[in-house]
Each structure stands twice: as structure tokens, then as C-alpha cells.
Amino acid sequence: MVFVFAIAYILTSIESQKNLISLITKDFSTTIIPYFILIFLLQFVNWTLEALKFYFLLPYSKNLSFKQVLKSVYVGNLTAIITPKRLGNFIGRNWILKDKTQQVIISTISGNFFQLFITIIMAFCSFLYLYFFKTQFLLELKYYFLLLLFFYSLILFLLGYTIFNNNWHQIFNQFKLFRYFNFSTYHLTSIIPIKRIRVLFFAMSRYWIFIFQYYILIKGFNLNLDFIEVIILVGLIFGTVTFLPSFAPGNLGTREALSIFILGGSALGIEFALVSFLVWLVNVVFSALIGAGLLFTSKAIKW
16 A cells, blocks of 8 residues: 555656656766666675675574675575565575575574664664754654654664674564474574674665665766765665555665655655665666576576
């Protein structure tokens, strides 16, 4: 339902800016290609960082080559694209890292926890920045921002406790699915604090890759946004769509609609939504195609 409303809102906004579409198409066909190639190259950095994060969380990573782990991440992107919120990435990873299903699932989910922690941190900082430095735009909404700050600070506290507490793995044991399949989360207790900090570093680095991809395309389209504004907008959008239900992979449609809404349905909002879509296309669709190529060329599955 959210996806349907998001697409309807996007189409309505585009309808009111018909002339803008032709200008965007012209820009895309002439000047944007070099910028697009650059964000495509950054996609490899993004998923290499994800592979490093996954590699550090796997209990038996010393017995694996990093190349094998990286391949599993790309194949995981293939299976993630057909599942809501990209939750099916562990399926493809397990196809490559065979016979280690429990460890792959647990390590993938715990890695998602680290990435979520970074997303919430950046969202909290974005709301905090708007509250203190952009009060002229908030007007009577300032008190609602206080509620949002409280909500995100509470989420940060819970996630921080979950990640850095030695018993953080026990949260998984509360899920019936884990008890049903007798999944063991014991190896998570062996992750020392310095290793958790390294995983957080990889997660934060991935987040900044997304910011740079946005900023590069924004410069390519000559949008009137500076680097700080890009950081704030990405923080707001990523932090909000995380809590919105969506069956589309990577919150497709929801993120673009929110981009337009935050920027007041303006031409800038539509262009920023296009940037968001292109970043999604490169990191989700193209990486899934790479995963498909790796899967079939390596014959990881015996038909």
C-alpha cells in the first residue's frame, strides 16, 4: 500500500513538472554519463566494504578467501532484489558459502544491525542539525522534531546496547524461527569490542559511499545543494524509510517519493528523486546483475 501511494505521489509530482523531464533527459544524454560511471565504480567499493563487514562477522572466515566472501555478497544481492527490504541476501550468500547456513544467516543479520545503527546515528544527527540550525524552516513543527529526536535517541540506545553488550546475541534467541531451526548464536559472543568497532567502521564507510554517490550525481545535474545539505537529506531519507513498510527492494519508490515530499514537491525534489533512483539502480539492480553473472559462470548451483 505504501509503495502504491509513493508511486502515485511521484507520478502526480512529475505531471506538474512536464518541462523538467525533457531537460533532465537532455542532461542525462550529454553531461551525466561520466558522473554515472563514477558512481558505478563506487558501487564496487560499497560492496567490498559490505564483504569486509561480513567477513569479520563470520566465525570461520579464516578458512575462506576474501574473494569467495565478496562473490557471496554479490550473489546475495541477486536474491535480495526479489525480497522485501532486501532481507533475502543471506540466501545467495549461502549458495556460495555452502554448508554453513546458520553462520551465514546469523552473520548477515548481525551485519544488518550494525548498518542500521549507523543509519539511525546519521538520521539523529540530521534531525539534530535541523532543530538547532534550521529552525526557520520548522516553525510550529519544532516540538514534533523534539519527539523525533527522542524516538531516534531511544532507538540508538537500544541498538548501541544490543551491539556492544556481550549478551547482544541473545536477542536472536527470542525469535521463534531461530528456536525452531535450533540456530546457535554462540559465536557472536566471541566478537571482541575492537572487531565490533571495525565492523562499525565498515558500515559507516558504506554510508559515506552512498553520500558521495548522491553528491556526485547532484553535481552532474547541477542541482543547487551543497555537501552539508546532501548529508542532511540523505540522513532524513534513509532514516525515515527504514521504518516504512515496503515490499519493493531497497525501498524503491518510497525513498523517491519522500525525496520529493521533503523538498516540497518542487523541481529540485523531482531531480533529487531521480538521483535517488539512479543510486538505487547502480547499487541494487546492477550489483544483482553482477551477482547473476558470478553465479552462472561459477556454476555455484547444480541444476
